Amino acid sequence: MDALPALPDTAGAYRWFYADVTAGEYSAVFIFMVGSLFSPRYSAGVKRGALPLEHCAVNFALYHQGRRQRWVLSEYPEASMQGNGRALRIGRSLLEYAPDGTVRLEVDERCAPFGRAVRASLVLEPQVPAAEELQLVPGLPHYWRALAPRAKARLEVASEGVVSEGLGYHDSNHGAELLGARLPGWHWARVHGPEETVVDYHLPGGVAPVRVSAGALGTKCERRPLLAEARPTSLTGWGLRVPARLHAGNTVVGVPKLLESSPFYARVEARRSGLDVMGEVADFRRFHSPFIRWMAHFRTRVERGT
Template sequence: MHERPQGDVRRDATNLEIGHSAMRWNGDHLEIDIEERDTRLFNPIHRRVAGKVRVHPEALNAASFALDPAENHIWHCMAPRARIEVEMEEPGLSWSGTGYFDHNRGSEPLESGFNTWHWSRAHLKEGAVVCYEGERGDGSLFASAIRFDRHAEASHVELPAVAPLPKSKWQVDRRTRSEIGVAEVRRTWEDTPFYARSELSSKLFGEEVETVQESLDMRRFGSPVVQFMLPFRMPRKPA
């Protein structure tokens, strides 16, 4: 999924630049500068998308978690809860709200390590909870629930019951976890042949919560048809 050539990527201890977009750690918060073009299908006019996002963590978590026994894939939730500020220049929009900040890193492509995964995050009255599960490339299964307290300290907790979800419009299998084994899809934000990201209503640890959920099918991602389609949504162009 590299839409930029290697020469357009620059980084150091506090900065990451990809093309004309960049992010930097500025004291106690993350600043993201966006300078891109949209990639709407069947529209030859790629409009400018530009603005700034600021992510203010409520607390920082130092612990990373391996997603496979060989530790080829590492997940790190830096800020389970955060305050965000969005100021877009093009289009002219701005808003603020609550957010979350994590990243994955690895020594091999995702499609080599995983067939599928399902991830979800919900803010609680204090802290947050993240559920992670899926099938690795060797067919083994993994599943965990991690709860973060108000200081972003992490602890493994018992997995809530499986809550099946309807397939996305592209027929991507989705699932999540809920205390009552039931969850409702409120909105689907991203719906692609191999990935879906949605907003759910569910119940966790005695609380009615709004959950952000994603499902990823790396077998579909690696298929020749999807690989042929990707450049039309993520053009490989110099900055």
């Protein structure tokens, strides 16, 4: 992959880099955010001109057999580009694109809100080309690109004694306005199968969903027709609507395990017979509620800088 893109610099804008891995009994998620979607301070401050570089964050979560083991969410007032634009540093953590295409994510943090030290790394070796960048909703300035839809992955969590290999995934979202202002939310899921990875991105308001398919024949990105009948959903304890089943095409993989559940966001996972599904549901309008912003403080560490 090429050097990292320019970081956003206008109020309400954002860019984040997401990666996940399924490795044996473990799964993990790494997110580097400039203009943090989890930041109550950024949400409240945009009307006063808050800038994305003033609200950067690192998120890391480790799961074992569908249960969370560690949660990191640390917010910083700065980030920096390094290595001729190939690396992004937030606090002590680093996202780096090597010239050979390898992606390395290193987290050196403490659990939120004031917990134990966590040191974790993820190395991705992409097995397929990146997808093209896509505007999620016509007329709105929000974009998504699957950078490494299917990758050989090595996960190490030194603080927990975890070393495991498996399949990884990497993408990036960016936008020029605050999420929830006009784009209320989305839900998406990626499915690793034995030979192919498929990512389905569902959007509100009757917008056609997006599908990325990545395998031996390359990577394809396309708009899909809306389903004639909506698939069943269920409500979390917070009242957030999530899929009742996770699918690989028309195959039911299973009832989703709630890896994370909050009033505005859920992370779900299911595995069966060589199929692995991980996805997210987000309602950004909910996050901008003052009460929910207040709750978000308790899952975040705020650092003064490096």
